[in-house]
Amino acid sequence: MPRSLSVAAVAALCLATAPAQLINFPNFASTGGMTLNGNAAQSGSNLRLVPSVLSQKGSAFYAAPVTVVNGFDTKFTFQTSAPSGGGADGFTFVVHNDPRADTFLSDHAGAMGYGAFATSPAGTALANCLVVEFDTFLGTFGGFSDLSGNEISVHTGGTGNSSQGEGFSIGRVTPTVTFSNAVAHTARIHYVPGTLRVYLDNMTTPVLTVPYNFSTGGNYILAPGGAVGGLSLLPGGTAWVGFTASTGGSFENYDLQSWTYEPGMLLNLAYDPMTFVVSLADVGGNPGDLCFNVLTLNGGAFPNGWFYGVDINVVEMAQIFNLGAPFLTALDANGEYSLLVPGVPPLGVTFYGVALDISAAGLVVKSSPPTSLTL
Numbered sequence: 483m484p485r486s487l488s489v490a491a492v493a494a495l496c497l498a499t500a501p502a503q504l505i506n507f508p509n510f511a512s513t514g515g516m517t518l519n520g521n522a523a524q525s526g527s528n529l530r531l532v533p534s535v536l537s538q539k540g541s542a543f544y545a546a547p548v549t550v551v552n553g554f555d556t557k558f559t560f561q562t563s564a565p566s567g568g569g570a571d572g573f574t575f576v577v578h579n580d581p582r583a584d585t586f587l588s589d590h591a592g593a594m595g596y597g598a599f600a601t602s603p604a605g606t607a608l609a610n611c612l613v614v615e616f617d618t619f620l621g622t623f624g625g626f627s628d629l630s631g632n633e634i635s636v637h638t639g640g641t642g643n644s645s646q647g648e649g650f651s652i653g654r655v656t657p658t659v660t661f662s663n664a665v666a667h668t669a670r671i672h673y674v675p676g677t678l679r680v681y682l683d684n685m686t687t688p689v690l691t692v693p694y695n696f697s698t699g700g701n702y703i704l705a706p707g708g709a710v711g712g713l714s715l716l717p718g719g720t721a722w723v724g725f726t727a728s729t730g731g732s733f734e735n736y737d738l739q740s741w742t743y744e745p746g747m748l749l750n751l752a753y754d755p756m757t758f759v760v761s762l763a764d765v766g767g768n769p770g771d772l773c774f775n776v777l778t779l780n781g782g783a784f785p786n787g788w789f790y791g792v793d794i795n796v797v798e799m800a801q802i803f804n805l806g807a808p809f810l811t812a813l814d815a816n817g818e819y820s821l822l823v824p825g826v827p828p829l830g831v832t833f834y835g836v837a838l839d840i841s842a843a844g845l846v847v848k849s850s851p852p853t854s855l856t857l
């Protein structure tokens with residue numbers, strides 16, 4: 483069978499199947515795999531981060547670190563209900579490498595389960611973290627500096643403590659959609675190194691775009707501003723991910739209805755002039771998944787519409803096969819694979835590496851951003 487048909491077959495698989503996810507809770511009829519802390523508890527098929535009761539606090543983390551460094555795409559559906567006093571205080575999505583790991587929980591009320599009160603012991607607040615607040619209470623005192631009671635704000639203190647004070651915000655927005663109105667909403671948080679995007683109900687147009695990189699950090703938006711560094715991640719570029727929430731004098735239920743999380747995959751294309759080998763290395767995939775790697779001369783053909791136009795050069799294809807380098811193989815225990823193509827690549831020509839990570843069940847999991855090389 484011509485190899486081009488194999489490409490088409492894999493492409494057809496892309497179209498026919500929905501992406502699988504590393505973390506995939508279509509609901510929380512089971513909270514297996516999660517660590518629940520404080521007042522967080524299962525509630526029917528939801529994960530109730532906190533109940534509509536005075537002065538509650540809760541957190542829920544995935545019980546193992548996940549890869550974040552290469553990027554991630556996470557979506558969750560949430561709903562508030564039973565508000566008292568207008569409802570408060572809000573919930574957060576958190577990426578962190580605080581030593582308290584998946585058992586972390588701090589103060590209630592305005593601290594939203596991740597920050598701390600001025601009177602709390604040192605070290606109460608979450609350190610070494612990136613926090614996306616869904617803040618439902620307009621705090622205008624004590625350094626809160628909220629602009630609304632319907633505010634999405636991204637907070638970090640770099641490797642130090644973070645805080646609910648908006649002085650720690652590197653980007654915020656009051657979306658037109660009111661998200662604490664006893665109706666289900668879906669949020670998407672998409673990070674590619676350099677940019678964090680937050681979506682609310684509309685999954686294609688972000689409500690908030692924040693320059694940020696786990697390596698180099700971001701910039702505070704409130705005076706006096708200034709740069710804040712990135713995080714110190716766990717080995718392999720992993721971190722803990724999950725949620726915190728709280729209530730205070732005003733309260734409401736904060737329920738998670740579903741959650742998916744998919745780490746991004748990184749592709750490194752390089753040429754070693756000493757060994758005459760081009761390497762196309764996948765990093766950050768799911769161990770055991772099949773990985774479909776190609777070299778192509780058409781960088782624009784991937785990932786959008788690539789299945790119409792993938793143009794593996796005949797000579798390159800011959801190189802790959804004549805030398806026995808498999809372009810469809812399993813990712814190793816670290817979720818990595820290096821396609822090694824011996825031979826001097828064409829000089830002065832830009833060529834591209836592209837890859838798909840395909841789950842063991844035959845579902846296409848994710849694509850890598852294309853990477854290019856010109857010698």
Ligand SMILES: [Ca+2]
Pocket residue numbers: 615617626628633635646648
């Ligand atoms: Ca806030």
